[in-house]
Amino acid sequence: MKEKINRSIWGNLIVSFVLIVVAIFMALPLVYSIMNAFKPLDELFLFPPRLFVRKPTFKNFSDLFYLMSTSFVPFSRYIFNSIFISFFGTLGHVLIASMAAYPLAKHRFPGSKILFNLVIFSLMFSGYVTNIPRFIIMSKLHLLDSYLSLILPYIGATLGLFLMKQFMEQIPDSYIESARIDGANEFKIWWYVIMPNVKPAWLTLILFSFREIWNDTYTPALYIHNEALKPFSLALTYIQQGGFVRAGAGAAAAVLMLIPSILIFLITQSNVMETMKSAGIKG
């Protein structure tokens, strides 16, 4: 127990107490939404309201499926759209951002510093700043109302490239040297030498990119008018605004929305931590 030299018992008690109280605050809304998803209608509008469910039911889920199957666009279509854009947006981002990160981390060529500084600089303002011109550009490129309008901007997202480049810097140059001596070109080095060595980084990118696309309601609301192309996140906000009758179905949809992100985090957690170790910005 070498690490615990300076720890007092009282300190440990206080620390544990604080951690538990805050954990309850963080978990409560999530627990509440999961509970709501299984509450029958009379429990949803019970007075006084109750956090925990007494007679759990799957009716909200069947209501949700019913509601969505009778709607103009079938429920499965929203789910498909979400999965489609999340999958290709994430895949594209992981491949293309890591392809660009390799030379930025390991080569020195005219412009490389400026380009990377631009990337760091763009971490400093939120995407909202670019929304209006981006919308105009989208419409000029005739990309509005297409899957591409939802996929392409995520592929060019900045956080992923930044994390990838920082992580790649740790790979010993000797790996690259020896591959070069064996006659591999840079593309091959990227694919066969770099990518297998940065597995934690691309798992992290998968998590961040998926989380971003899956939860986004703002971008699709802006670029997509065709109901058949809208993602689940957007459909969810509509059910949400549907009021009383749909409260149960809304709670069920929220739970469906939650599951994939949490699952991906559980799978990638240790790798994410590995990647974030190199996420710093020096000065």
Next chain:
Amino acid sequence: MKRDKIKNIWKEIKKNRESYFLILPYFVLFFIFVVIPVLFGAILSFTNYNIIQAPKFIGWSNYRRLFLEDDIFLIAFQNTFKFALITGPISYFACLFFAWLINELSPKIRAIATLLYYAPALSSSIFFIWTYIFSGDVYGLLNGILMNLGIIKEPIYWLQDPNINLYVLMLIQLWMSLGTSFLAFIAGFQTIDRSLYEAGAIDGIRNRWQELWYITLPSMKPQLIFGAIMQVTASFAVADISATLIGFPSPLYSAHTIVLHMWDYGSIRYEMGYASAIAVILFLITVTINQGVRRILRSD
């Protein structure tokens, strides 16, 4: 002389053409969707543009109108600053503090705690669950509990009351704000060389606070800078939670923010030039503050 230099650069570029091929797809997208929009927006902010007719140059008048005539912008400006100045530092230190505490737990408990603390940020689209908790009628969970306990007699209009709804939003934002920087901090704590602590103990460091201040924090400066940038950027960009939970526009514009004001003019009124001027202001604010914070953290 100059010609030689250009020739040299050209030689360098040719030598590195494989590098350029590799970065090309990403940077094409990055330029189209990030760099050009920023520059284009800056230009548009000096025009009058409604998408249908060609933009018309009008000089500084968008900016003049923003600061001199648009009272609602000033409300949005104040709200955004109030919001950012309160939630920004709190969530930054909360990220740091909880990352630090979690780091001392055993690996298994640490994994569970990380998931619990990160889950709200992870599932950011379900923040509307708070409408049920803060619902202004007796069916709201919080009102129900408080009335049950006899603390209040009448339900409180948490989200509609202009005097308190901004603070309710802050609480919800804090709930969601243990995100990327939180993960970076946890990871940062794990990178610190254990032997530094042993050396510190010999040098007379007595408790965990001294350890944190003299050893831990200085060793993870890069993560601290990264985290600060992420937090500043996020705390000035509040919009969705206000529009979803309180409604748009909020009562008396009590929860109006700069992004919402921009959204109002950009997506509803189609005054693209004016909306761009709002975007430019937001851009200048976040970049200036980020540069300032970076400078403070960098120096010793």
